[in-house]
Structure formats: structure tokens, C-alpha cells
Amino acid sequence: MALVTVARVEDIPEGEARRFEVDGHEIAVANLGEDGFRAVGDICSHAHAHLHEGEVDPDFETIECPRHGSVFDLETGKPRSLPATLPVPAYNVKVEGDEVKVEIT
Numbered sequence: 684m685a686l687v688t689v690a691r692v693e694d695i696p697e698g699e700a701r702r703f704e705v706d707g708h709e710i711a712v713a714n715l716g717e718d719g720f721r722a723v724g725d726i727c728s729h730a731h732a733h734l735h736e737g738e739v740d741p742d743f744e745t746i747e748c749p750r751h752g753s754v755f756d757l758e759t760g761k762p763r764s765l766p767a768t769l770p771v772p773a774y775n776v777k778v779e780g781d782e783v784k785v786e787i788t
């Protein structure tokens with residue numbers, strides 16, 4: 684297990700997600716504002732779209748796949764709507780100072 688710094692807080696605007704690659708993991712990190720940051724696998728489990736290009740909903744803590752619209756839970760990585768049926772990985776995120784860190788297992 685490793686805690687890896689991927690960005691500074693200001694690199695990820697509130698209500699948006701950015702993509703980072705760590706040790707071969709493609710990760711979408713979303714900024715939910717006062718609810719903090721969440722991280723899930725960036726590649727949609729349905730047909731390989733990039734989730735960081737989709738819409739983040741800070742209220743529901745979800746990100747919507749830009750290709751076919753499946754909505755993924757940013758806490759668990761599970762899809763809340765079709766067509767995706769399989770989860771994407773979910774990662775723990777910690778903010779230390781102004782650094783956003785993702786736990787890679």
C-alpha cells in the first residue's frame with residue numbers, strides 16, 4: 684500500500700475531475716467542494732470511456748460517463764445506472780496540506 688501525491692488541491696477545480704496515472708492505475712480524482720475529494724478508476728467498466736471527462740455531481744457524489752451516461756458512485760465505484768453493470772475501482776483519498784494523495788494497494 685502506498686500513499687501517492689497526485690496533485691495540488693488547486694489543480695482540480697471544484698465540481699470537476701482530473702485524470703492521473705499512478706503505477707499503471709488510471710485514476711479520476713473528483714473535487715466535491717466541502718465534501719472533499721474522491722477517486723475512482725478512470726476507465727468506464729462498460730466501453731472504455733474516460734470518466735474524468737464526464738459530469739461530477741457533488742450533491743450525489745457521482746460521476747457520469749460521457750459516452751453512454753452510466754452514473755458511478757464516487758465512494759464505492761459502483762454504477763447507479765445502466766448500461767454499465769460492473770464497478771470501477773475506488774481509491775482512498777487524503778488531503779495533506781495542499782497535496783491530494785491517493786492510496787494505491
Ligand code: FES
Pocket residue numbers: 727728729730731732748749750751752753765766767
Ligand atoms: S462507456 Fe461508459 S456507459 Fe458506456
